Amino acid sequence: MNKSNPMTDTSLPANWFSRLAHPGVFLSWSRNWIAPLAALTIILFTIGLWYSFFNSPPDYQMGETVRIMYIHVPSAWLSQMIYTLMAVSAIGTLVWRHPMADMSMKAAAPLGAAFTAVALFTGALWGRPTWGTFWEWDGRMTSTLVLFLMYLGLVALWRTFEGQARGTRIIAIFTLVGALNIPIIKFSVDWWNTLHQPSIIKADGLSMPASIYTPLLIMVVAFTALFFTLHLVGMRTEILRHRANSLERRHVSARNGTSSGTTS
Amino acid sequence: MIDLGPHAVFIVSSYLGAALVILALILWTALSSHQQKRRLAELEKRGIYRRSETTSNRKEE
Amino acid sequence: MEAFMAIIVRDIRLTLRSGGSTITLLAFFLSVGVIIPIAVGPDKETLARLAPAIIWIAALLSTLLGLDRLFVADHEDGTNASLHHASISLEAISFAKLIVHWLVSALPLIVATPFMAIMLIMDMPTLLRTIAALMLGTPALVALGAFGASIAVTLKRGGVLAPILIMPLAVPVLIFGVSAISPAPGSGTSEAAFMFLGALSLLAFAFTPFAIALALRAAHE
Numbered sequence: 387m388n389k390s391n392p393m394t395d396t397s398l399p400a401n402w403f404s405r406l407a408h409p410g411v412f413l414s415w416s417r418n419w420i421a422p423l424a425a426l427t428i429i430l431f432t433i434g435l436w437y438s439f440f441n442s443p444p445d446y447q448m449g450e451t452v453r454i455m456y457i458h459v460p461s462a463w464l465s466q467m468i469y470t471l472m473a474v475s476a477i478g479t480l481v482w483r484h485p486m487a488d489m490s491m492k493a494a495a496p497l498g499a500a501f502t503a504v505a506l507f508t509g510a511l512w513g514r515p516t517w518g519t520f521w522e523w524d525g526r527m528t529s530t531l532v533l534f535l536m537y538l539g540l541v542a543l544w545r546t547f548e549g550q551a552r553g554t555r556i557i558a559i560f561t562l563v564g565a566l567n568i569p570i571i572k573f574s575v576d577w578w579n580t581l582h583q584p585s586i587i588k589a590d591g592l593s594m595p596a597s598i599y600t601p602l603l604i605m606v607v608a609f610t611a612l613f614f615t616l617h618l619v620g621m622r623t624e625i626l627r628h629r630a631n632s633l634e635r636r637h638v639s640a641r642n643g644t645s646s647g648t649t650s
Numbered sequence: 651m652i653d654l655g656p657h658a659v660f661i662v663s664s665y666l667g668a669a670l671v672i673l674a675l676i677l678w679t680a681l682s683s684h685q686q687k688r689r690l691a692e693l694e695k696r697g698i699y700r701r702s703e704t705t706s707n708r709k710e711e
Numbered sequence: 712m713e714a715f716m717a718i719i720v721r722d723i724r725l726t727l728r729s730g731g732s733t734i735t736l737l738a739f740f741l742s743v744g745v746i747i748p749i750a751v752g753p754d755k756e757t758l759a760r761l762a763p764a765i766i767w768i769a770a771l772l773s774t775l776l777g778l779d780r781l782f783v784a785d786h787e788d789g790t791n792a793s794l795h796h797a798s799i800s801l802e803a804i805s806f807a808k809l810i811v812h813w814l815v816s817a818l819p820l821i822v823a824t825p826f827m828a829i830m831l832i833m834d835m836p837t838l839l840r841t842i843a844a845l846m847l848g849t850p851a852l853v854a855l856g857a858f859g860a861s862i863a864v865t866l867k868r869g870g871v872l873a874p875i876l877i878m879p880l881a882v883p884v885l886i887f888g889v890s891a892i893s894p895a896p897g898s899g900t901s902e903a904a905f906m907f908l909g910a911l912s913l914l915a916f917a918f919t920p921f922a923i924a925l926a927l928r929a930a931h932e
Contacts, residue, residue: 450655454664461668480925497675504671508664515657532879539876546866555929560862560876563922567880574883574907581890581900612672616679623679626686630693637698 407484409625416618423615430608437601454512456601460609461505462526465533468498468613472540473565476558486621488554489628491561492544493620497613499537505530525576532571536564549631714799718807726780726815733819736777740820743769744827755832762831763892766841767848767885769827770820774852775874777816778860781808782927786864791927801924805861808923809854809916817849837892840901844891847908851884854915861926884911 406412438456472494478487509527510520521527543560547553655661726732747765748758758765785791794804821842828838859877866872891904 449657450661451657453661457664457668500671500675504668507667507671511660511664511667515660532882535875535879539872539879542872542875543862546868546872550865552865552929552932555932556862556865556926559922559925559929563858564880567883570883570911571879574886577907578886578890616675619679619683623683623686626683626690630686630689633690633693633698637693637696 403484406486409485409628412486413622413625416622419618420615423611423618427608427611427615430604430611434601434604434608437604449515451512451515452598454508455598456605458505458508458512459602460606461501461508462530463606464609464613465498465502465505465530465537467610468494468501469533469537469565469568471617472498472561476561476565479554479558480562487558489621489624490617491554491558492624493617495537495540495544497616497620499534499541501609501613502530502534502537506534523579525572525579528575528579529568529572532575533568536568540564714797715803715807718799718804719811722808722811723815726811729780732777732780733815736773736816737819737823739776740769740773740823741826743772744830748830759832759834759837760893762828762833762837763841763844763889765831766824766827766845766892767888770817770845770849770888771852771878771881771885773820774816774849774856775877777812778856778873778877779870781812781857781860782864783860783870786930791864792931795928795931801927802920805857805920805923805927806916809850809857809920812857813850813853817845817853821845821849840892844888844905844908847891847905847912848884848888850912851908851915852881854912854919855880855884858919858922858926861923861930864927865930884908887911 406415434456438453472491475487475490475494478484479491506527509530513522513527514520540557540561543553543557547557744765747761747768751757751761782791785794795801797804824842824845825838827833828841833841855877856873859873859880862876863870863873887904887908891901891908
């Protein structure tokens with residue numbers, strides 16, 4: 387059977403969404419995106435870093451430490467965006483059983499954990515010169531910490547369910563319940579925080595001059611491009627892993643004398 | 651190098667730490683991908699193919 | 712309705728028959744109430760201030776401990792499989808199990824609270840608020856715990872994973888639960904906390920049966 391060109395083969399489903407559900411199609415389609423995405427990431431980071439260090443003034447309130455925000459804010463943004471992506475993928479798994487949704491969820495989890503860790507780490511390093519302590523149990527940092535724990539739980543779930551086909555749906559359900567809980571957690575943590583520390587005034591970047599906003603925006607886009615590059619490669623790796631696993635399984639059962647024509 | 655102010659050590663460690671994590675992520679992503687490709691290549695060498703790969707056009711990935 | 716009650720009666724009977732588990736849970740609850748004061752030190756004022764937190768931590772940990780017996784035993788002997796063909800929906804069965812689990816896990820803890828109160832130097836008004844808060848909040852803990860257990864039911868060492876999954880989800884219950892018992896200065900906080908606590912429990916009990924049924928079905932594919 388010849389591999390057909392997914393763009394012209396009329397025997398394949400016409401809908402782009404369902405076409406990409408086929409791992410082989412996804413692999414050939416995604417292959418062309420890696421280099422451009424990687425290049426975009428590098429360019430954006432170069433510009434962003436240059437801006438962060440050489441082209442933006444120190445903040446009148448925070449001094450030079452505002453430069454930490456150029457990493458902290460993008461990481462925090464990613465930590466939330468990645469979970470949203472996982473939740474949307476989870477819907478794809480549960481409602482459509484889209485195979486790429488499974489891969490998307492699995493590839494995103496460790497990336498989300500890592501970027502959340504960077505957000506926490508840079509947040510602490512920013513807090514020390516600004517407020518005096520490495521850690522502050524304020525609403526935002528506490529919520530980010532809880533989010534980090536959720537990511538860790540998901541990574542643990544993926545590892546524990548390794549190889550089980552039904553694991554994907556179960557993890558999808560957990561991802562969605564987690565997503566629904568995040569606003570509740572955020573609300574309760576903010577409520578708790580205002581209860582105990584009513585007098586902390588945060589320099590939350592409410593007033594941001596363009597000289598700070600520009601590098602910030604560039605870095606946010608740079609980080610996002612970085613994530614999507616890693617995510618795409620991660621999804622491809624998952625597809626390959628899946629293939630290798632089912633090949634090995636089939637080979638073993640064939641060698642043991644049972645013929646198995648099914649792959650999972 | 652520009653003057654990073656009195657808290658330079660925090661700024662530098664933030665950037666260094668983030669760079670380390672990001673580098674580790676990139677390495678891990680690349681390594682995992684390479685690992686799976688190698689697995690598939692080895693299986694191929696042992697003569698195990700997917701059903702759709704019985705012809706010679708396997709090069710799309 | 713009959714089938715619903717039948718599930719409840721059966722599960723309660725099974726739990727009571729297995730004997731030790733409720734006692735174990737109670738012992739664990741009380742043990743937490745013992746080791747934390749030992750670790751913190753005997754200063755009465757500190758303990759009285761920490762008491763609401765200690766009670767809730769003990770309740771949370773005890774709930775996590777008791778999750779193992781929720782679904783695993785039934786899963787292993789195939790009961791879960793046959794439940795899929797029961798006359799009432801899997802969601803209703805999950806709801807019934809939530810009720811049972813609250814009765815056999817949370818209720819004993821609430822009954823044991825007066826003993827904890829003595830150990831933690833609680834005064835009477837605080838104790839009464841504690842009991843009320845636990846009654847309003849433990850359903851949420853039970854529901855979240857059951858959800859975590861249903862996620863991990865097919866895993867061999869799932870018992871270790873479920874608590875990790877549940878703890879972030881339990882944070883709001885913890886926050887409102889403690890605030891309900893020991894309000895921060897400023898009136899109205901305790902009432903607000905009680906309301907949020909009740910809302911959480913209602914939401915949890917209303918929605919988790921669906922999530923649990925989904926997870927159990929997925930576990931069965």
